[in-house]
Amino acid sequence: MGSGAGDSRLEPRNDYFAAMPPIDPNPPPGVRGRTGFYSWNLQRRHGPQWTEKWIDLILRRLDDWGLNTIGNWSDVNLWDRHKKAYVVQLRGWGMETGFLGMPDVFSGEFPKIVDKAAAEQCAPRKNDPYLIGYFVANEPPWPGRESLVVDIILDRPPTATQREAKRFLAAGDTPERRKQFLYRAFDRYLEVINAAIRRHDPNHLNLGLRFGGGVPPAEMLRASKAFDVYSLNVYSTVVSRAVLDEIHAATGRPILIGEFHFGVPARGLAAGLVQVRDQVERGVAYRYYVEQAASHPAFIGTSWFQWVDQPVTGRMDGENYNIGLVDVTDRPYTELIEAMKTTHRRLQSVHSGKTPPFDQKSRPQ
Numbered sequence: 001m002g003s004g005a006g007d008s009r010l011e012p013r014n015d016y017f018a019a020m021p022p023i024d025p026n027p028p029p030g031v032r033g034r035t036g037f038y039s040w041n042l043q044r045r046h047g048p049q050w051t052e053k054w055i056d057l058i059l060r061r062l063d064d065w066g067l068n069t070i071g072n073w074s075d076v077n078l079w080d081r082h083k084k085a086y087v088v089q090l091r092g093w094g095m096e097t098g099f100l101g102m103p104d105v106f107s108g109e110f111p112k113i114v115d116k117a118a119a120e121q122c123a124p125r126k127n128d129p130y131l132i133g134y135f136v137a138n139e140p141p142w143p144g145r146e147s148l149v150v151d152i153i154l155d156r157p158p159t160a161t162q163r164e165a166k167r168f169l170a171a172g173d174t175p176e177r178r179k180q181f182l183y184r185a186f187d188r189y190l191e192v193i194n195a196a197i198r199r200h201d202p203n204h205l206n207l208g209l210r211f212g213g214g215v216p217p218a219e220m221l222r223a224s225k226a227f228d229v230y231s232l233n234v235y236s237t238v239v240s241r242a243v244l245d246e247i248h249a250a251t252g253r254p255i256l257i258g259e260f261h262f263g264v265p266a267r268g269l270a271a272g273l274v275q276v277r278d279q280v281e282r283g284v285a286y287r288y289y290v291e292q293a294a295s296h297p298a299f300i301g302t303s304w305f306q307w308v309d310q311p312v313t314g315r316m317d318g319e320n321y322n323i324g325l326v327d328v329t330d331r332p333y334t335e336l337i338e339a340m341k342t343t344h345r346r347l348q349s350v351h352s353g354k355t356p357p358f359d360q361k362s363r364p365q
Contacts, residue, residue: 008036008311008320016313038308041329051077054330058307059083065325065337066344071303072135072210072258082130087207087303089135092117093193099152099161101141105188106160111196118196126201133205135231135258136193140209142186143216146179161185183219190226207231210258215243221250229300233259235273237285237361239293248298257293257302261323262286262362268312272321276362283339284362290343291357294350 014020021040046053055077062070062084070078070086079086093114094103104110125131142149153165168181197206208227213234215221224230230253244255262285263272276285286304293299309324325340326332349355 008313008315010036013313037311038328038330045330055081061332064341066341069132069301069303071305071307072138073306079130082128085130085132087132087135088121088125089138089210090117090121090197091137092121095137095140099156100145100149101137102149102153102161102182102185103189104159104161105185105192106164108160111192114192114196115199118193118200122197122201122204126203128204131204133207133228134197134201135207135210136190136197136227138210138258139212139233142182143211143220146182146217147175149182150178179217179219183217183223186220187223190223194226205229207256208253213243215246218250221247224251224253227251227253229254229256231256231258233257233305235260236289237274238289239296241292241296244293244296244298248296253298254300255296255298256300259303259305260289261305261321262289263322266322267309267327269309269320269322272323275364277364279333279335281362282333282336284360286336287339287343287358288361291346291350292359294347295353295357297351299351 010017010020021037022043042054043050055075058078059081062068068085070084072087072089074086078084079088094110095101098104103113122134150165150169153159153162156162164185165181168184169177171177194206205228206226207229208224208231211220211230211232213232213236230247230251232247232255234257239257247253247255260274261272262274262276262282263270264276264278264282265271266279274285276282290302293302304325306323307325308330309327310319310321311328312320314320324333325336343358346355346358350357
């Protein structure tokens with residue numbers, strides 16, 4: 001969660017808005033120049049010390065609502081208050097710019113790049129007792145598209161990974177061998193990154209890759225044994241128990257749900273990736289999803305995405321979803337919040353098997 005909250009592009013779309021947020025001469029971390037509308041509302045609500053007051057209010061809300069962790073993509077100011085456990089998304093080793101997410105892992109520069117990124121992000125937090133651990137990456141795009149990734153590697157200018165691919169495929173260029181090569185590269189990717197994280201922070205968990213929903217190829221599941229936790233994002237009405245069973249059987253790791261949400265097409269906003277009927281049904285959907293997942297013995301938690309609604313005119317990539325716990329004026333969606341509080345009081349009992357999970361499905365639109 002952040003005070004920017006995925007703000008909309010403001011310029012050069014000035015004529016979209018009746019008024020523009022002010023330019024902040026001393027913006028807080030994460031806010032660039034002109035404040036967004038959510039931040040502007042926070043300023044008007046809390047006054048000159050709005051950042052400190054907003055952080056204090058968030059921490060009190062987290063306690064009151066039964067939320068025990070500051071989720072992924074959140075404001076560093078919340079982490080550094082040392083009032084609540086948090087998780088960190090690592091970046092900087094080329095997944096964003098590589099071959100459909102796969103960096104040049106056989107390059108002599110790759111270990112240096114990874115070590116520098118791990119040193120900068122992990123070493124300063126290695127003794128923080130409020131840090132749970134690190135996500136290595138987010139939703140790798142190559143599972144099921146291995147041959148396409150190899151095409152990209154072969155078609156690009158020469159690299160160390162391209163040389164390795166040509167050498168490997170010289171014995172036969174088939175879809176199966178392409179897949180074998182890519183997972184050799186993936187093993188190298190994890191070996192270098194995991195070692196660097198452990199070298200610069202031996203004290204916290206490696207939370208894995210935040211896979212997209214479903215079960216990835218068997219090779220990727222086997223490689224995931226290198227993590228302390230298997231993480232996946234599941235946008236659905238329920239997390240498939242069969243999927244959880246298969247993942248746990250293959251990896252032996254506890255399972256964390258990194259993202260999910262429910263939304264309603266209202267207030268000029270789209271519903272998000274999973275739509276329900278109204279605000280009451282958002283609460284019903286939350287209870288069913290979380291308690292059904294919690295009833296699995298390998299489950300260790302879920303993380304809602306996201307704290308505040310996206311802007312009605314769309315964030316930087318155009319998303320404008322009603323998926324917040326609060327709206328753009330910082331008012332909670334009380335129906336959802338009350339349902340969350342009810343479920344959170346039950347979770348330990350549900351997970352231990354003493355209480356059956358909530359079994360009422362939400363009504364669709």
